Amino acid sequence: MSGSKSHPEAKKTGPRDFVAGYLRDIPRSGIRDFFEIVSTRKDVISLGIGEPDFVTPWHIREQAMFALDQGATTYTSNRGLIELRRSISTYVEKMFGVNYDPESEILITVGVSEALDLAIRAIIEPGDEVLYHEPCFVSYAPEVRFAHGIPVAVSTRREDGFRVTRRMLEEKVTSRTRALILNFPTNPTGATLTQHDVEEISAFAKEHDLVVITDEIYSELTYENDRTSIAAVPGMKERTIFLHGFSKGWAMTGFRLGYACSTPELSEAMMKIHQYIMMCAPIISQLAAVEALKTQADTEEMRSSYEKRRNFICAALNEMGLPCHVPQGAFYVFPYIGDYGLTSKEFALRLLDEENVACVPGSAFGACGEGFLRCAYATDLEEIKEATVRMARFVARLRKR
Amino acid sequence: MDELLKLLRHNALESPKNLARMLNLTEEAVKTKITDYERTGVIRGYQAIVNTDQLDVSLVRAVIEIKVTPEREGGFNRLAERVSKFTEVESVWLMSGTYDLLAIVTGRDLKEVAFFVSEKLATIEGIVSTATHFMLKTYKSNGVLMEVEKTHERLKVSP
Numbered sequence: 001m002s003g004s005k006s007h008p009e010a011k012k013t014g015p016r017d018f019v020a021g022y023l024r025d026i027p028r029s030g031i032r033d034f035f036e037i038v039s040t041r042k043d044v045i046s047l048g049i050g051e052p053d054f055v056t057p058w059h060i061r062e063q064a065m066f067a068l069d070q071g072a073t074t075y076t077s078n079r080g081l082i083e084l085r086r087s088i089s090t091y092v093e094k095m096f097g098v099n100y101d102p103e104s105e106i107l108i109t110v111g112v113s114e115a116l117d118l119a120i121r122a123i124i125e126p127g128d129e130v131l132y133h134e135p136c137f138v139s140y141a142p143e144v145r146f147a148h149g150i151p152v153a154v155s156t157r158r159e160d161g162f163r164v165t166r167r168m169l170e171e172k173v174t175s176r177t178r179a180l181i182l183n184f185p186t187n188p189t190g191a192t193l194t195q196h197d198v199e200e201i202s203a204f205a206k207e208h209d210l211v212v213i214t215d216e217i218y219s220e221l222t223y224e225n226d227r228t229s230i231a232a233v234p235g236m237k238e239r240t241i242f243l244h245g246f247s248k249g250w251a252m253t254g255f256r257l258g259y260a261c262s263t264p265e266l267s268e269a270m271m272k273i274h275q276y277i278m279m280c281a282p283i284i285s286q287l288a289a290v291e292a293l294k295t296q297a298d299t300e301e302m303r304s305s306y307e308k309r310r311n312f313i314c315a316a317l318n319e320m321g322l323p324c325h326v327p328q329g330a331f332y333v334f335p336y337i338g339d340y341g342l343t344s345k346e347f348a349l350r351l352l353d354e355e356n357v358a359c360v361p362g363s364a365f366g367a368c369g370e371g372f373l374r375c376a377y378a379t380d381l382e383e384i385k386e387a388t389v390r391m392a393r394f395v396a397r398l399r400k401r
Numbered sequence: 402m403d404e405l406l407k408l409l410r411h412n413a414l415e416s417p418k419n420l421a422r423m424l425n426l427t428e429e430a431v432k433t434k435i436t437d438y439e440r441t442g443v444i445r446g447y448q449a450i451v452n453t454d455q456l457d458v459s460l461v462r463a464v465i466e467i468k469v470t471p472e473r474e475g476g477f478n479r480l481a482e483r484v485s486k487f488t489e490v491e492s493v494w495l496m497s498g499t500y501d502l503l504a505i506v507t508g509r510d511l512k513e514v515a516f517f518v519s520e521k522l523a524t525i526e527g528i529v530s531t532a533t534h535f536m537l538k539t540y541k542s543n544g545v546l547m548e549v550e551k552t553h554e555r556l557k558v559s560p
Contacts, residue, residue, distance in 0.1 A: 029560065031558060034558055035556065035558040035559070038558050044557060046558060048557065048558035048559070049555050049558065049559055050559045051555060051559055055552060055553075138560050304404075308404070315421075315422035315425075358558060360558060385419065
């Protein structure tokens with residue numbers, strides 16, 4: 001990772017470096033580094049896995065097999081199967097209260113990851129600034145930089161339950177700010193926004209004429225509070241790109257299926273990129289997704305199971321002296337570990353070394369994640385129980401020293 | 402259904418302390434609720450789910466469809482209760498459709514079950530006919546798969 005901005009002269013000893021300078025400057029994901037350490041070890045209990053431990057519900061898998069059986073092995077239209085877009089339109093209206101036209105406002109993508117890339121590329125000119133809240137999913141800042149934009153982090157705090165507020169945003173906005181990325185419920189903190197927060201942020205976005213990209217991938221996993229989406233605030237649909245997908249709520253990570261809902265103009269712009277780089281999302285995944293949207297029973301059952309595991313792990317962490325707020329969404333808890341004189345990376349490495357429990361250091365999700373640990377509870381309850389026993393032992397030892 | 406019952410149906414051995422953590426209740430409250438369920442009979446008992454196919458024991462199980470003549474005043478209940486009382490009978494249900502009672506009967510071997518049906522069951526007054534089907538292999542029982550599926554392993558750490 002050289003800091004040089006231009007192609008360097010070939011070093012006398014090594015081969016010529018053909019990698020673009022801007023790309024060399026973008027660091028690898030901290031999660032990737034940690035994964036490589038963990039994968040060398042045996043018998044690790046991992047609370048580091050950001051995907052459901054459920055297998056995709058059987059009726060969805062069965063439909064995917066049937067699709068293959070029927071010879072569904074072709075391209076689909078660039079936008080995706082109209083049948084699926086209609087189902088998504090109905091679902092989004094029912095669950096979020098926003099109506100999107102399946103013909104012109106919905107685009108099926110290869111995961112929310114592709115949708116996010118399309119959204120950013122569709123609206124960012126080189127040098128434009130994009131606000132995003134930290135700690136956050138690892139892709140936002142790099143994706144902005146791939147589009148030659150400037151990512152501007154807005155730090156959120158434990159005291160606020162890691163919500164982002166208008167005041168925090170006002171401190172970072174400039175005349176070059178073009179967009180704001182929101183992700184609630186948040187990976188890695190599990191934070192959610194209240195209706196009041198969402199309205200305040202909407203007013204901010206309107207005042208500064210920003211596009212809001214809202215990543216709603218965890219919205220099915222919202223616990224006590226109601227779901228709130230900024231897209232549903234009056235006057236926001238026009239300036240919002242609503243991203244969602246099937247990975248978390250339906251346990252379909254490997255199907256790689258997401259979608260972007262926006263205005264016809266933005267949708268057409270994203271379509272333009274999508275048709276050249278991706279053509280279309282895999283047809284088998286699309287047909288499986290049609291089946292997935294036929295019932296809400298699966299997502300509800302999984303949500304209920306995660307909720308109990310969340311309650312369990314929060315209680316256990318607080319009991320052992322790692323204070324954590326009770327997250328209202330997603331499947332992560334983000335306990336504070338700063339009382340033991342270790343950085344979050346040191347803490348995570350020693351926990352791994354001494355007790356064979358893997359958690360991701362909070363610093364992998366942005367500078368303000370320092371002092372925290374991300375524990376994913378989308379793991380078998382028996383493993384969570386054993387992990388918390390080991391962690392309690394580890395913390396007790398740290399306290400003695 | 403009460404979340405506590407759902408958790409116990411899933412794993413009856415879960416400790417009150419862990420149940421309390423999951424349900425945001427105190428341990429005492431969980432214990433009281435369980436005692437109440439046991440006292441009122443909502444919880445009838447706790448059993449292990451055993452895959453008998455894996456054991457080296459002789460055990461046959463049969464499903465028996467029973468047609469009965471309902472009795473004045475007693476309806477199906479008196480006969481169903483009579484059938485239920487045999488220790489050979491594991492479960493009994495009143496059914497809609499072409500027969501009335503469905504019983505699951507166990508025995509050491511085919512002969513024992515056949516003897517029970519012909520000598521004990523079929524001779525009860527009010528039982529019109531029986532049809533016996535022997536079970537060959539159990540794939541799933543009480544919501545539990547008998548053969549542990551090899552699940553695809555997830556990456557150890559992911560974003």
